[in-house]
Amino acid sequence: xxxxxxxxxxxxxxxxxxxxxxxxxxxxxxxxxxxxxxxxxxxxxxxxxxxxxxxxxxxxxxxxxxxxxxxxxxxxxxxxxxxxxxxxxxxxxxxxxxxxxxxxxxxxxxxxxxxxxxxxxxxxxxxxxxxxxxxxxxxxxxxxxxxxxxxxxxxxxxxxxxxxxxxxxxxxxxxxxxxxxxxxxxxxxxxxxxxxxxxxxxxxxxxxxxxxxxxxxxxxxxxxxxxxxxxxxxxxxxxxxxxxxxxxx
Amino acid sequence: xxxxxxxxxxxxxxxxxxxxxxxxxxxxxxxxxxxxxxxxxxxxxxxxxxxxxxxxxxxxxxxxxxxxxxxxxxxxxxxxxxxxxxxxxxxxxxxxxxxxxxxxxxxxxxxxxxxxxxxxxxxxxxxxxxxxxxxxxxxxxxxxxxxxxxxxxxxxxxxxxxxxxxxxxxxxxxxxxxxxxxxxxxxxxxxxxxxxxxxxxxxxxxxxxxxxxxxxxxxxxxxxxxxxxxxxxxxxxxxxxxxxxxxxxxxxxxxxxxxxxxxxxxxxxxxxxxxxxxxxxxxxxxxxxxxxxxxxxxxxxxxxxxxxxxxxxxxxxxxxxxxxxxxxxxxxxxxxxxxxxxxxxxxxxxxxxxxxxxxxxxxxxxxxxxxxxxxxxxxxxxxxxxxxxxxxxxxxxxxxxxxxxxxxxxxxxxxxxxxxxxxxxxxxxxxxxxxxxxxxxxxxxxxxxxxxxxxxxxxxxxxxxxxxxxxxxxxxxxxxxxxxxxxxxxxxxxxxxxxxxxxxxxxxxxxxxxxxxxxxxxxxxxxxxxxxxxxxxxxxxxxxxxxxxxxxxxxxxxxxxxxxxxxxxxxxxxxxxxxxxxxxxxxxxxxxxxxxxxxxxxxxxxxxxxxxxxxxxxxxxxxxxxxxxxxxxxxxxxxxxxxxx
Ligand code: HEM
Ligand SMILES: [Cu+2]
Ligand SMILES: [Cu+2]
Numbered sequence: 001x002x003x004x005x006x007x008x009x010x011x012x013x014x015x016x017x018x019x020x021x022x023x024x025x026x027x028x029x030x031x032x033x034x035x036x037x038x039x040x041x042x043x044x045x046x047x048x049x050x051x052x053x054x055x056x057x058x059x060x061x062x063x064x065x066x067x068x069x070x071x072x073x074x075x076x077x078x079x080x081x082x083x084x085x086x087x088x089x090x091x092x093x094x095x096x097x098x099x100x101x102x103x104x105x106x107x108x109x110x111x112x113x114x115x116x117x118x119x120x121x122x123x124x125x126x127x128x129x130x131x132x133x134x135x136x137x138x139x140x141x142x143x144x145x146x147x148x149x150x151x152x153x154x155x156x157x158x159x160x161x162x163x164x165x166x167x168x169x170x171x172x173x174x175x176x177x178x179x180x181x182x183x184x185x186x187x188x189x190x191x192x193x194x195x196x197x198x199x200x201x202x203x204x205x206x207x208x209x210x211x212x213x214x215x216x217x218x219x220x221x222x223x224x225x226x227x228x229x230x231x232x233x234x235x236x237x238x239x240x241x242x243x244x245x246x247x248x249x
Numbered sequence: 250x251x252x253x254x255x256x257x258x259x260x261x262x263x264x265x266x267x268x269x270x271x272x273x274x275x276x277x278x279x280x281x282x283x284x285x286x287x288x289x290x291x292x293x294x295x296x297x298x299x300x301x302x303x304x305x306x307x308x309x310x311x312x313x314x315x316x317x318x319x320x321x322x323x324x325x326x327x328x329x330x331x332x333x334x335x336x337x338x339x340x341x342x343x344x345x346x347x348x349x350x351x352x353x354x355x356x357x358x359x360x361x362x363x364x365x366x367x368x369x370x371x372x373x374x375x376x377x378x379x380x381x382x383x384x385x386x387x388x389x390x391x392x393x394x395x396x397x398x399x400x401x402x403x404x405x406x407x408x409x410x411x412x413x414x415x416x417x418x419x420x421x422x423x424x425x426x427x428x429x430x431x432x433x434x435x436x437x438x439x440x441x442x443x444x445x446x447x448x449x450x451x452x453x454x455x456x457x458x459x460x461x462x463x464x465x466x467x468x469x470x471x472x473x474x475x476x477x478x479x480x481x482x483x484x485x486x487x488x489x490x491x492x493x494x495x496x497x498x499x500x501x502x503x504x505x506x507x508x509x510x511x512x513x514x515x516x517x518x519x520x521x522x523x524x525x526x527x528x529x530x531x532x533x534x535x536x537x538x539x540x541x542x543x544x545x546x547x548x549x550x551x552x553x554x555x556x557x558x559x560x561x562x563x564x565x566x567x568x569x570x571x572x573x574x575x576x577x578x579x580x581x582x583x584x585x586x587x588x589x590x591x592x593x594x595x596x597x598x599x600x601x602x603x604x605x606x607x608x609x610x611x612x613x614x615x616x617x618x619x620x621x622x623x624x625x626x627x628x629x630x631x632x633x634x635x636x637x638x639x640x641x642x643x644x645x646x647x648x649x650x651x652x653x654x655x656x657x658x659x660x661x662x663x664x665x666x667x668x669x670x671x672x673x674x675x676x677x678x679x680x681x682x683x684x685x686x687x688x689x690x691x692x693x694x695x696x697x698x699x700x701x702x703x704x705x706x707x708x709x710x711x712x713x714x715x716x717x718x719x720x721x722x723x724x725x726x727x728x729x730x731x732x733x734x735x736x737x738x739x740x741x742x743x744x745x746x747x748x749x750x751x752x753x754x755x756x757x758x759x760x761x762x763x764x765x766x767x768x769x770x771x772x773x774x775x776x777x778x779x780x781x782x783x784x785x786x787x788x789x790x791x792x793x794x795x796x797x798x799x800x801x802x803x804x805x806x807x808x809x810x811x812x813x814x815x816x817x818x819x820x821x822x823x824x825x826x827x828x829x830x831x832x833x834x835x836x837x838x839x840x841x842x843x844x845x846x847x848x849x850x851x852x853x854x855x856x857x858x859x860x861x862x863x864x865x866x867x868x869x870x871x872x873x874x875x876x877x878x879x880x881x882x883x884x885x886x887x888x889x890x891x892x893x894x
Contacts, residue, residue, distance in 0.1 A: 038711055039706075056677070057676065060673075064678060075612060077614070077615055077866065081617075081674075085621050085671075088667060096705065103655065103709035104652065104710075173784030177715070182572075182645045200784060202786055204786045211789065
């Protein structure tokens with residue numbers, strides 16, 4: 001009884017702590033919000049299981065450890081219990097299927113179909129930098145090539161991800177999204193940024209000697225700032241300046 | 250005159266020793282292998298109009314061919330194939346007089362030996378050697394990572410360090426050490442005099458040091474060691490310096506060794522069980538190795554293929570993975586993970602077996618739900634082949650594949666859970682002997698549960714998309730491989746140490762080893778979960794300054810973990826040399842290996858065992874697992890204990 005109460009308290013404390021720990025970088029997209037919610041559900045489902053396992057171990061060590069004089073004693077010859085075994089097969093199965101089902105719901109939310117208005121940007125990885133192409137649908141003229149990433153707030157952005165040499169991974173932790181950039185194919189992800197600011201873009205797949213430093217930035221700006229940045233870049237490149245080098249956000 | 254006599258005496262002695270199997274003839278084999286490779290390369294290159302030896306490519310070609318030919322020639326020299334050559338040539342084969350059984354001095358461990366007990370120890374010691382090397386490499390990595398932007402090693406060296414670290418620990422430690430413990434214990438457990446194919450057994454051992462030295466040797470290759478992780482993703486591995494070839498070939502040798510041993514286990518377990526040892530009377534360690542061997546023989550050819558693809562891409566421009574020439578980059582990952590996911594169970598199931606043995610004996614109770622324990626192993630074998638693409642959720646493969654693979658990945662946790670719950674129920678109401686093997690078993694239960702939980706989290710696609718390839722994965726794999734596999738290995742080594750060496754280990758040091766390992770392990774690896782969630786990628790030699798604090802903490806903890814291993818090493822070495830002699834059955838276990846002397850007689854059973862009951866009948870009054878036929882000498886008085894049921 002006391003032991004069960006201790007376990008319940010441990011579970012409660014665990015769940016409280018799981019909310020106090022600062023697990024993630026800032027949430028800067030709708031996807032990040034959904035994924036973080038999924039994570040908290042997973043943690044809350046896991047804590048009772050872990051506490052259960054540890055409690056049984058600690059309780060057994062406490063209650064059933066060999067005392068002096070029991071050196072030759074054996075435990076009771078219990079070989080099993082079919083009902084218990086069915087129980088601990090069925091319950092985890094249901095729990096796991098429930099969790100994976102919920103993860104599909106979140107996945108669907110995160111990867112929702114194409115909205116009416118969407119900004120498309122091509123991200124290209126090469127050893128050891130990212131470059132971006134803003135297509136005519138964004139620039140209203142020729143495609144714009146830049147080594148800087150600007151995305152508009154509260155608007156769906158669709159990345160076409162490519163690689164020039166080896167595999168890289170296009171990861172923006174603040175958005176909780178990544179996908180490999182693979183030579184020969186184009187991969188994608190879709191994000192709706194929800195927070196202004198500058199966040200790291202990280203190559204998350206070993207791509208050679210410079211991999212550790214293949215980091216840059218994404219700037220989430222208002223839609224107006226986004227369009228004026230694009231327009232500025234366009235006129236700069238039209239003026240013959242090398243595309244965007246030297247300018248900073 | 251005398252001088253000339255002596256000289257020719259020495260010469261004939263040398264000539265005689267060169268004809269004898271052994272290291273000298275093996276060395277000669279290496280030279281012949283290299284010469285052959287040079288010749289072959291020269292013939293092929295000049296006949297196809299390619300430049301001669303001045304070109305660096307041709308020396309790379311010689312090196313590549315040598316990595317195949319020289320080890321094989323070495324094995325021929327060592328005597329690994331002698332019997333089969335004699336037989337194939339129609340010469341008189343030396344009848345198996347078992348002269349190569351047993352080890353009488355330490356030197357006997359450096360020869361081809363066909364005794365499974367000697368091979369088991371060769372395997373185990375060899376594996377622990379590579380554990381120490383791999384651990385040392387990890388210390389170097391943590392030194393580099395103690396601070397962001399440090400220059401303890403350069404980026405190329407660092408990439409080589411983590412690649413060799415992982416490859417050694419996976420292919421030269423965890424997989425073979427289980428095969429080693431199984432080699433020693435399984436024939437004894439099932440009442441067999443040896444493995445089914447003793448010569449194959451010897452050969453499969455000698456492939457391992459070759460594979461390990463090849464991986465280490467890559468540090469001396471031009472351009473440095475292979476440096477794209479143990480996963481060696483193409484196309485990076487296609488274009489890497491020649492060190493990559495060392496990995497590709499080492500994997501072939503280690504893989505061949507795995508396959509041979511697995512076949513040996515399967516045939517031994519199926520055909521050589523003692524009378525009365527039905528499948529459902531087998532100890533769970535035997536079940537576990539049976540299941541593992543099924544995984545090995547089915548899966549291992551796939552990693553062999555993946556590395557042959559890389560070799561052909563590198564050496565002969567087959568362009569399997571060259572997208573510009575129509576190659577398919579993702580295909581490498583599919584073939585690789587079709588082995589390497591089952592491989593994670595190859596690295597875990599034997600450990601499950603060890604834990605079942607230790608917990609039943611140390612809790613003095615039968616395993617709870619024995620049959621479900623056996624069936625869940627088989628379920629893992631089956632399901633293990635249906636989840637590989639969970640390593641590729643962010644790879645850019647067709648999106649739909651993620652859905653079924655996520656479901657199977659979640660479901661595979663069910664049989665794993667069944668095992669954990671059954672162990673817990675076995676503890677319940679037992680009489681727990683909390684000595685070193687049991688402490689490691691209990692430690693395993695806690696840390697492995699955490700690894701299983703993070704595994705289930707990784708099955709959830711949106712979450713995996715964020716943390717795939719980050720330090721969260723590093724945390725997961727160390728919770729399952731260190732907190733899981735290695736804990737079971739320590740439990741098993743302590744548990745069978747008296748049987749293998751005939752001596753007892755120092756219990757006090759064993760407890761020290763456990764507690765330091767357990768504490769420093771968690772301090773080292775738990776914070777890595779947070780690093781990954783916060784955005785730190787794996788396989789980097791430097792990182793953003795926001796991660797500096799946790800990384801320094803991890804590095805310090807990891808040095809503590811390194812030191813805890815020294816306690817183990819000291820205990821093993823001194824106890825083996827001078828520990829108190831062990832009785833034959835110090836744990837009062839029922840399984841057959843404990844019913845013979847420690848160490849066991851050269852042919853295992855001087856009296857034939859007959860199995861009359863289950864392996865874990867603790868608490869059943871008077872129950873035994875096996876009885877022994879009376880010896881011819883002492884007929885009538887030989888039965889150890891009468892069967893009661
Ligand atoms: C409950 C059981 C388990 C589940 C559900 C599970 C799930 C996963 C998943 C989904 C990944 C891929 C993560 C990613 O790369 O994005 C992964 C990685 C990995 N798992 Fe597990 N796992 C389980 C148990 C184990 C066990 C028992 C082992 C080995 C003893 C293991 C070893 C590994 C390794 C080595 C990797 C990383 C491979 C690499 O990328 O280098 N896992 N696991
Ligand atoms: Cu990279
Ligand atoms: Cu896997």
